[in-house]
Amino acid sequence: MKIAFIAHDRKKEEMVNFAIAYEKTFLHHELYSTGTTGKKIMQNTDLKIHRFMSGPLGGDQQIGAMVAKNEMDLIIFLRDPLMAQPHEPDIIALLRLCDVQGIPLATNVATAEILVKALERGDFAWRELVHKYKPGDSE
Numbered sequence: 001m002k003i004a005f006i007a008h009d010r011k012k013e014e015m016v017n018f019a020i021a022y023e024k025t026f027l028h029h030e031l032y033s034t035g036t037t038g039k040k041i042m043q044n045t046d047l048k049i050h051r052f053m054s055g056p057l058g059g060d061q062q063i064g065a066m067v068a069k070n071e072m073d074l075i076i077f078l079r080d081p082l083m084a085q086p087h088e089p090d091i092i093a094l095l096r097l098c099d100v101q102g103i104p105l106a107t108n109v110a111t112a113e114i115l116v117k118a119l120e121r122g123d124f125a126w127r128e129l130v131h132k133y134k135p136g137d138s139e
């Protein structure tokens with residue numbers, strides 16, 4: 001599965017700890033991230049992550065482009081709800097696209113944990129069916 005990690009600055013430590021905790025699971029998947037989040041995870045684990053640009057420079061939008069094509073299977077986006085972000089419109093756009101495409105999205109670590117446990121159990125198998133069809137195929 002294609003999994004994206006995104007964390008705002010005050011959530012990065014939580015994200016790194018989460019990646020360490022589930023490293024063995026994530027090793028079996030194709031991983032993506034925004035710039036700094038991915039760098040920090042890779043510095044602390046053996047995970048290989050395709051890093052997009054930093055969030056404020058367009059990284060959320062790059063991940064959004066994959067979501068728009070229904071290419072992302074799971075997004076773990078640890079948002080900081082107590083700090084205004086300069087690229088808030090990009091963030092809202094990404095969350096919106098997840099709802100457009102029905103992509104599993106965790107915005108806090110409690111939900112992320114439940115989704116990763118579901119991933120380990122095989123509950124994401126339905127995404128394999130989605131991969132066979134590109135958005136717009138039926139139009």
Ligand SMILES: O=C(CO)COP(=O)(O)O
Nearest residue numbers: 034035036037054055056
């Ligand atoms: O700002 C972000 C998400 O909106 C995260 O970007 P970085 O991972 O580059 O810090």
